[in-house]
Amino acid sequence: MNYIGKTLMVDFGMARATLRINSETSLTFRILEKDGQTVSTSETVSLKLISLRPDLCLLCWQEQSGVTVSQVHDYSNGAIHSIWTTPGAALQQFSGSLKVTEAV
Template sequence: MKSNLTGNRYIMDVGVLKTELYFETDESMVFTIIDGGSLTENGYSEHVETTVAEIRPQVYMIAWKELSGATVTHVEDHENGIIYSNATLPDGSFYTMKGTIKPLSP
């Protein structure tokens, strides 16, 4: 089943990190760091395999593992423009972030 995310781009802003998310398919996404703050370098981009679960219309839980070994889980509420992001880095540090998610105009 194709989600409403597929083929769309979004801007995620959690204060310490601003990222573009491009959902190629229900199983893959490309993220590009717009402003990495102190967490990562600006301009870094990576293609990741995703698991997408629709919680209710316009609310999704999305999880992936990055090349670095970092794991990320989002709850994206597109109806209200809110994102909750949890990330565990390879060194074991854990980040819980909340911010906004907005569609990027084509």
């Protein structure tokens, strides 16, 4: 399945967000909840998207804040694995679930 133009619901437990893959070079994320608090942060970023095999992709981007994000999307199993590097060089890893939704 081609995920370009689709919106994904992502749940890491401590945070929920939507990701819209606009193209192979553009992604819009919207953070909906963080640490149990409702938030509404969104940004469109330049995207590097690599297809590893059918239904398995690597996505990488850098946010305006300087956070660098690398994610593996496993669409067959509804799983996401993410590593974030903060501007201060702290490394964080989270795994969670993802599913294709209607546009949010």
